[in-house]
């Protein structure tokens with residue numbers, strides 16, 4: 001997985017933050033696919049590497065997320081941002097390992113469930129109390 005991320009990080013599009021990130025995800029079908037951050041001049045539209053990798057996997061029909069690696073050119077390993085934790089939790093079980101690696105080889109590893117405890121998931125939606133549909137007309 002690390003080799004896949006290492007070959008992708010040069011393609012990160014991060015001219016604004018100059019903080020390139022590559023993510024490699026192992027999917028249920030055994031494929032390891034990369035994503036990089038893709039920034040935009042309209043800053044909030046920027047896409048994180050982890051979400052880019054999830055989109056690649058979903059688009060190709062590769063199944064659930066089984067492992068995640070995040071590669072950054074930093075002094076210390078970088079863990080996924082809060083939004084990416086939420087997106088990863090939609091596609092991966094709490095036991096999924098998330099390994100954060102620096103270009104220099106520093107490593108940290110966490111479980112997805114530890115990065116996002118008490119996650120809001122699709123089954124959370126089932127807990128809503130019933131409301132009659134509102135007639136807006």
Ligand code: THU
Nearest residue numbers: 017019021037048049079080081
């Ligand atoms: N970024 C990621 O791609 N993944 C992370 O886990 C943290 C942040 C990106 C977003 C933005 O392009 C840049 O890093 C700086 O925030």
